[in-house]
Amino acid sequence: MIQTIAFYLFAIMVIAAGALTVTARNPVHSVLWLILAFFNAAGLMVLVGAEFIAMLLVIVYVGAVAVLFLFVVMMLDIDFAELRSGFSRYWPFGVLLIFVLLAEIIFATAAWKAGGIEMARAAAPIPAEVPNIEALGTVIYTRYLYIFEAAGLVLLVAMIGAIVLTHRARGGTRPQNVTQQVKRRPEDAVRNINQPIGQGVEL
Numbered sequence: 001m002i003q004t005i006a007f008y009l010f011a012i013m014v015i016a017a018g019a020l021t022v023t024a025r026n027p028v029h030s031v032l033w034l035i036l037a038f039f040n041a042a043g044l045m046v047l048v049g050a051e052f053i054a055m056l057l058v059i060v061y062v063g064a065v066a067v068l069f070l071f072v073v074m075m076l077d078i079d080f081a082e083l084r085s086g087f088s089r090y091w092p093f094g095v096l097l098i099f100v101l102l103a104e105i106i107f108a109t110a111a112w113k114a115g116g117i118e119m120a121r122a123a124a125p126i127p128a129e130v131p132n133i134e135a136l137g138t139v140i141y142t143r144y145l146y147i148f149e150a151a152g153l154v155l156l157v158a159m160i161g162a163i164v165l166t167h168r169a170r171g172g173t174r175p176q177n178v179t180q181q182v183k184r185r186p187e188d189a190v191r192n193i194n195q196p197i198g199q200g201v202e203l
Contacts, residue, residue: 007047013040031070038062052133 017037024030038061045054130138140148 003047007044010040010043010047013037014044027073028070031066031073034069035062035066038066049132052136 014037017033017040021030021033021037024033038057042054042057042062045051045057
């Protein structure tokens with residue numbers, strides 16, 4: 001009974017937070033509603049026994065992605081009124097996408113009611129008594145080791161590319177000399193002058 005109440009509570013909160021994320025006029029409020037949706041989705045993952053995915057939702061999505069979105073929205077001066085000006089043009093495509101997603105949900109529900117799908121268990125059989133995180137680690141570092149290393153290599157290349165683009169030489173800019181700035185004394189920045197009366201200041 002408690003699990004059923006918790007499921008409906010988390011599910012209703014996820015749906016409500018997702019709807020408010022889309023309909024909120026203030027972008028900061030949208031990000032906050034998105035964080036609430038992630039938290040409740042993590043609660044649903046805990047209920048189904050996927051605690052690793054729940055931890056990823058809280059640590060990665062809430063702790064990094066959503067907070068990054070929040071800071072970007074708060075720091076950038078974006079004219080959201082201008083962005084919403086052409087929103088009516090995309091209504092037909094949005095309605096079509098809603099019907100496609102609804103059809104997929106109905107089809108998935110019918111397939112689930114038709115019987116259990118054993119494709120995942122056949123691809124990576126895991127004993128039922130093995131914990132979720134241990135089973136995931138076993139599958140990743142045995143059967144899918146090369147794919148996991150390839151994904152890490154792709155992320156490494158992306159990180160190196162971002163660093164190279166950030167530190168590339170730019171023309172027409174003054175480079176920053178940190179050592180010279182640290183060694184600078186107050187006497188080098190301030191000059192005391194006994195200025196005679198009636199004369200201008202020489203810069």
